[in-house]
Amino acid sequence: MLTRGAYSWLQKLPRETRETLFVLLVVAWVLMPQATQLPHWCTALASILLLWRGYLALYGRALPGRWWLAAVLVLTLASTWLVYGTLFGREAGVALVVLLLALKTLEMRTQRDAFVVFFLGFFAILTQFFQSQSLATAAYMLLGLLGLLTALVHAHMPGSKSRLRRAAITASRMAAFGMPLMLVVFMLFPRVAPLWSVAEEAPRARSGLAATMSVGSMADLALDDSIALRLRFEGPEPAGKALYFRGPVLSQFDGRQWTPMERRDRSPRPDNLQVQGKPLRYEVTLEPTANPWLLVLDATPEAPTQTDLQAEPTTDLQWLDKANPRDLRRYHAQSYLQFEYGPREWTPELRVFTLLPGGTNPRTLQWAAQLQADTAAPKGDASALSAIVLARLGSGDYRYTLSPGVYGADTADEFWFDRKAGFCEHIASAYVVVMRALGVPARLVTGYLGAQRNALDGYWTVRQSDAHAWAEIWQAGIGWIRVDPTAAVSPWRIGDATRLTTPLGPAGQLIGPAGYKMWAKARMAWEAVNNRWNQSVLNYGQSAQMDILKKLGFAAPGWEVLGYLLAGVMSTIALISATWAGLPRRRRDPWHTLLARARQRLTALGIRLPPCTTPRQMAQQAKTRWGDDAEGLQQWLLALEQCRYGKSHEATKVEHLRSTWRTLPWAKYEADARRRPTP
Amino acid sequence: MNPLTWAGAGFRRWWQARLRPTDFHQLTQRNVYILPTGPGLMLAATLLVLLLASINFQLNLGYALTFLLAGCSVVGMHMGHATLRGLHLQLVPPPAQFLDVAATLTVRIHNPSPRPRYGLGIALPSGTDWSWAEVPALGSAELKLNWVAPHRGMVTLPLLKAETRFPMGAFRVWTLWQPASTMWVYPRLEPSAPEWPAVQVGESGGAAVVARLAADAELDGLRGYRRGDAPKHIVWKKAAQAMETGSGALISRESRGTPTAEVWLDLANTGLADKEGRLSRLCTWVCRAESRGLRYGLRLPGRNIAAASGAEHQRQCLEALALC
Secondary structure (H helix, E strand, O other): OHHHHHHHHHHHOOHHHHHHHHHHHHHHHHHHHHHHOOOHHHHHHHHHHHHHHHHHHHOOOOOOOHHHHHHHHHHHHHHHHHHHOOOOOHHHHHHHHHHHHHHHHHHOOOHHHHHHHHHHHHHHHHHHHHHOOOHHHHHHHHHHHHHHHHHHHHHOOOOOOOOHHHHHHHHHHHHHHHHHHHHHHHHHOOOOOOOOOOOOOOOOOOOOOOOOEEOOOHHHHHOOOOEEEEEEEOOOOOOOOOOEEEEEEEOEEOOOEEEOOOOOOOOOOOOOOEEEOOOEEEEEEEOOOOOOEOOEEOOOOOOOEOOOOOEEEOOOOOEEEOOOOOOOEEEEEEEOOEEEEOOOOOOHHHHHHHOOOOOOOHHHHHHHHHHHHHOOOOOOOHHHHHHHHHHHHOOOOOEEOOOOOOOOOOHHHHHHHHHOEEOHHHHHHHHHHHHHHOOOOEEEEEEEEOOEEOOOOOOEEEEHHHEEEEEEEEEOOOEEEEEOHHHHHOHHHHHHHOOOOOOOOHHHHHHHHHHHHHHHHHHHHHHHHHHHHHHHHHOOOHHHHHHHHHHHOOOOOOHHHHHHHHHHHHHHHHHHHHHHHHOOOOOOOHHHHHHHHHHHHHHHOOOOOOOOOOHHHHHHHHHHHHHHHHHHHHHHHHHHHHHHHOOOOHHHOHHHHHHHHOOOOHHHHHHHHHHOOOO | OOHHHHHHHHHHHHHHHHOOOOOEEEOOOOOOEEEEOHHHHHHHHHHHHHHHHHHHHOOHHHHHHHHHHHHHHHHHHHHHHHHHOOOEEEEEOOOOEEOOOOEEEEEEEEOOOOOOEEEEEEEOOOOOOOEEEEEOOOOEEEEEEEEOOOOOEEEEOOOEEEEEOOOOOOEEEEEEEOOOOEEEEEOOOOOOOOOOOOOOEOOOOOEOOOOOOOOOOOEEEEEEOOOOOOHHHEOHHHHHHHHHHOOOOOEEEEEOOOOOOEEEEEHHHOOOOOHHHHHHHHHHHHHHHHHOOOEEEEEEOOEEEEEEOOHHHHHHHHHHHHHO
16 A cells, blocks of 8 residues: 555656656665765765755756855865865765765756766766675675666656656666677776775774784684685595695793794795605685785695786794785695604704793693603793693693683783683684793694685685684694694694584574574575685686686787787677668567468468459458358458457457467368369 | 858858758757757867876776766767767748748657657747647657747748757757748737728729728617627627527628628728738738638739738738739
8 A cells, every 4th residue: 555655646746756756766876875885974964965865856956056055065175185185085086976976966957967877976976886896785786876877878768758657777777788798898898907006095904813812802703604715626525624824923921922033034935844755735815804824724835826816925834915905815825734844953043932921820830840740741841841731731721712801911821720711813822921931942822723614615615713723832843733722622623623602693593503594504505605705806816717718719819919919809799680680670560470470371262353352352352262162361360450450468468369360270271272163 | 250160150141051941850960969068168178178088097896886877977978979970850830920920930840769769849940939849659749839030921840940959958960951841920919000091992993881890880680690700790699599408509790781891991091101000900901801701802013912801812812912
């Protein structure tokens, strides 16, 4: 009822009002996602302008005068200048486009003004892609684009009636036919570097691994279900266990915060890295991050490869991207899960890994001294000492929990003796502290542990909640050994690569475990689609273009080849469509076709017809020839006449006539024709 | 004169001379022209800026947006061309008209294809006065154009222009069409023309009947209504009675002398000096005499038209005046 009322109300509005309201709706739709990104004053101003325009359109009021608009324009420019200090930066530009678009709707007087609104609308769509290029954004903006095109088409259908639906169909057809063209050009248009450098604003902080770790900071990450990276194995896949993705290595501790060591030198290769076994080959797609770390599995001796990627190693097995942080990064790497590295013999440089801040964790230090005294193990036997510490962790007194409460100053003391609960970073930090107290060089490694395989597309997903902290201790004769103390407390966290699952939230409890499973499945499907989108659309660049050229058999692919190919394909398409348009097509009126068919058939049956014969005349001729037998044919012919000249109903539709034509008693007429002597 | 304008005008003249005059104009690839419009060039500039932004910010979706818009424009170009292509334009020969009175040119547009055509406009090439229509699939539409003929006589119809900017306004698709029909344009009517002189000299030289008819002409008799009888001669009272009885027949008054009155309208006897004025006055008199049901003749230099009455006679007289 309500919708019908609203519909009829809409129908009654004059054409211009409907047109304006539609344009406003589309503009609002296009600008909506910007609302959260822009400063509040900007969003508010744009909304007020659009609402004002809607009010004017609905009540048929006059548009504001030029002076009004000029005043608002000056206000807009001034506030943009004040806030951003420029009018041309990216963020300032986005704000300006949004405001100008909203302002221009107040000045839709001539057709040229309307064009400006449409073109600014296209820009507004583009500016949204600065924020997000996800599949959802693309779909949303495609709708916005169709809306703009519909309004544009509607503006070119002059006439008294408003035909928004027709315009929408035309716009969709244009987009549908334009899509293949878009695909061809998208694939073949040479991707070049930015033509001039744009003042890049600092990338907005994204959650993810941090360069430092203060005890307690990773709890946020554990709740962050967003994707950190995806990988696809080229060749055999690992059993799913012990996929340690190495992030920053933290060696300096001030009692609360772990920080990486100040870099002393850059060695061309990781220290003494020796690998065994067969490598795992894989491709990583790293989600946008502000950090230069190229996350790879432990251990990766060769640099991750990708055109225009320059990776450099650090001494502690990490790989860094030399270039600035970019959006999505994709690279190939090969890693060996069995490896040894680090100095084999004691060097003075290892001393820094035994340092502890003075005056902290006294109880841990005391316990370490006692351990040292009690144990029979030699002083340098890191593995034996570690086994003792891990045995204590696995004794059952210690709990793995995401909410251990807020830790005080002596984090290791609190963990070992008071709270006895925590998650990876508490455990690993406390472990490293006690190992250092025992005189063993030890350090903290952060990164991600485990990955979940999406059965739909074979991609492995690593989420932010897979963030993990583990330890490395130095053992004479071997080098650095990975120890994961969290495994001693909570083996399931490590085993089977099961991700740390937070207990079902209120929503989860509502849908139950079965629903949760379904939800998880749906999420997997969605992520597979999203991943495909990332891989094939967002990550499509020069290297992918060259790959395609190579597959097409070009020996020396380059952008010239792309250019030739693009020009060739485009001219072929143009030629074909021009020929198609130019070909004289005899598209006959279906009614005439039927009439000609009837005429031909009757002539073949021996009825002579004058050059111009109406269906009614044919019916008479048939009647004189066959008498009552001609009844069906006669009715058909009269229906044919009705189809053209009478009121239309079901029996006189061309389709109906076409289908009933075959059911007429032709055999009877033919038998009759054979009996007659040929004239 | 600006040489460019001159060259342009020359080109236009040459182009229009090439057009074969026809009343039935079928639009094909050969006579439908297309060029980008101002907004079309603006759209091209917009696309260029979008492309630059996509390159500089390395936005793959920006590329997609730019190329999709470009693809839509190309498709729109074809759609616009297809809007005109294949249509049949038929000019309905216009009735004769007096000078300075706008004639209505009717163009019937037939669409033989199964897809409707939107946003069709027809105008004179110079004109800004567009009339718009849409033609349904397998149907037709009529467009009317007002046109004031430039001079009297037998006038060739003006060049017509059919245009569409459908669907995006980025391209102007048009065709030029020279109709073959001609149109009679009679001299200008003179609204405040005086009555003709009381006595006109007949062709034979004898005195003719005084043909001044007063509004209160003496009633002579009644007869049945004949086509062409002026409304004021109809006996409306009788007509109302006839309506009631259901016969619906109209009765006209018959004035005395009307059938026998013969008027000679002479170009030399209008009391005016300039030729156009005299023709105007004669033209007005012819119409007036016809509406009063008089028998009238026309005397022009080199041509006399014998007295008669009726629509055909009036047409003959008016055409003679138009050509004079």
